[in-house]
Amino acid sequence: MNKVRLYPQLELLNTWAIDRTRFSPDATEPPLCLRCGRPLNPVLSRNGHSRYIDVRICDTCGTDEAFSDALGFPKRFFLWDAVENQRLKVPADDDAWLLKSACPFYQIYLETSEDLLGHKSPRTELAYSRSDYDGHRWWTTWFTAREELKTPERIEEIDRFMESLFDLPEMASLETMRQMCRFYAEPTSEPTEFNLYCDTDHFHVWLRLVTRQRDYNLYVHFYVTDEKK
Incomplete structure (x- = not known):
């Protein structure tokens, strides 16, 4: 059964698990640093440990992470060299719905329609849903945009998606969501707002994340990805 997860979290961990086997105890041909792409030190213990994910990075990147963290501008994972250059290794049996920082479905915004109040939205x-965190739990309200697009399969998938989304440790509270946005989400012109995107079996999904309190x-x-289904 599909689960929602963050990209490239598992990809980085899995790639490092494979790279780690080249240290036995030292590496004759060190793997490349996942963060910058330069070779790691052949001696494992002389490499840094990322502050943000359980992988080793080169000592230079370790120092840079410390400065970036102090300034409040960590290097987002989608900017890591292994992600940009597609050096990631993914388990073959993974069928998760991936939350990504780049939108792959801009075309849906080219054709819009208006509701009775004059609000425009993509025709599909x-x-x-609209959710807020009250300090203890999430509260969610639903709005239907196109009643004619409802099918039992689509509604069931929406329910599974939302259940899996709120099961993520990163969604345990507003603070953990805020930390998630720092590393995984697409930033916007508003420093407290971020985006994530996902493709599922029946949908393109856009998550707008607002990290402000009392909002x-x-x-x-x-x-929907296919209106004829």
């Missing part, structure tokens, strides 16, 4: 939007903190929009 079935529904969206609606999460909007999840579901756009």
Whole structure:
């Protein structure tokens, strides 16, 4: 069964697990640093340990992470060399729905329609949710955009997606969501707002994440991928 997970979290961990086997105890041909792409030190203990994910990085990157963290501008994972240059190794049996920082479905915004109140949205939007965190739990309200797009299969998938999304440790609270956005999400012109995107079996999904307190903190929009289904 599909689960929602963050990209490239598992990919980085799995790649490092494979690279780690080249140290026995030292590496004759050291693997490349996942963060910058330069060779790691042949002696494992002389490499740094990332502050943000359980992998080893080169000593230079370790120092840079410390400075970046102090300044409040960590290097987002989608900017790591292993991600940019597609050096990641993924388990073959992985069928998760991946939350990514880049939108792969801009075309859906080219054709819009208006509701009775004059609000414009993509013609393929079935529904969206609006959630806020009250300090103890999430509260969610649902809005239907296109009633005619509802099918039992689509509704069941929306329910599974949302359940899996809120099961993520990163969604345990507003603070953990805020930390997630620092490393995994697409930044916007508003420093407290971020985006994530996902493709599922039936939908393009857009997550708008708002990290401000006393505000609606999460909007999840579901756009059907094939209106004829």
